[in-house]
Amino acid sequence: MAIERTLSIIKPDGVERNLVGKVIGRFEEEGLLPVAMRMVHLSQREAEGFYAVHKERPFFDSLVEFMTRSPVVVMVLEGDDAIARNREIMGATDPAEADEGTLRKLYASGIEENTVHGSDSPENAAKEINYFFSDVQVFPRG
Numbered sequence: 001m002a003i004e005r006t007l008s009i010i011k012p013d014g015v016e017r018n019l020v021g022k023v024i025g026r027f028e029e030e031g032l033l034p035v036a037m038r039m040v041h042l043s044q045r046e047a048e049g050f051y052a053v054h055k056e057r058p059f060f061d062s063l064v065e066f067m068t069r070s071p072v073v074v075m076v077l078e079g080d081d082a083i084a085r086n087r088e089i090m091g092a093t094d095p096a097e098a099d100e101g102t103l104r105k106l107y108a109s110g111i112e113e114n115t116v117h118g119s120d121s122p123e124n125a126a127k128e129i130n131y132f133f134s135d136v137q138v139f140p141r142g
């Protein structure tokens with residue numbers, strides 16, 4: 001397995017419910033270490049750009065409204081197999097389908113307000129990290 005980086009977001013519902021420490025603590029326990037981090041209140045343009053792949057989906061407007069409702073925490077996680085590991089720790093998009101112990105099973109209130117985002121492929125991880133962070137804002141742990 002290779003050391004990878006992935007983009008993680010603690011979504012508005014997670015920040016609003018004071019879950020930032022719990023979510024980051026879980027990543028640290030699992031060996032996915034933050035190497036860049038920032039709190040940001042996304043503008044409509046920023047949220048639309050981030051989720052551009054979903055712009056034809058029926059939930060797009062609602063998703064953008066949710067993601068711009070209040071601040072989020074964006075971070076880069078670094079670790080072994082970080083992209084797939086983060087997706088495993090997050091669980092399925094719909095918490096009703098998420099495995100026990102996953103972040104979405106534990107904390108998500110529904111398929112939209114599902115507490116965390118994680119990149120789904122190396123290509124998207126690179127794109128998404130770039131969307132929020134420049135190289136000088138990333139601090140390798142290894």
Ligand code: IDP
Pocket residue numbers: 054059063092093111112113114116117118120
């Ligand atoms: P993912 O976050 O597990 O990768 P995606 O299919 O990429 O899931 O969807 C992006 C985000 O859009 C989800 O995390 C969730 O917040 C929202 N979303 C996905 N499907 C639905 C839906 O059917 N209704 C409402 N919101 C949805």
Ligand code: MG
Pocket residue numbers: 120
């Ligand atoms: Mg996705």
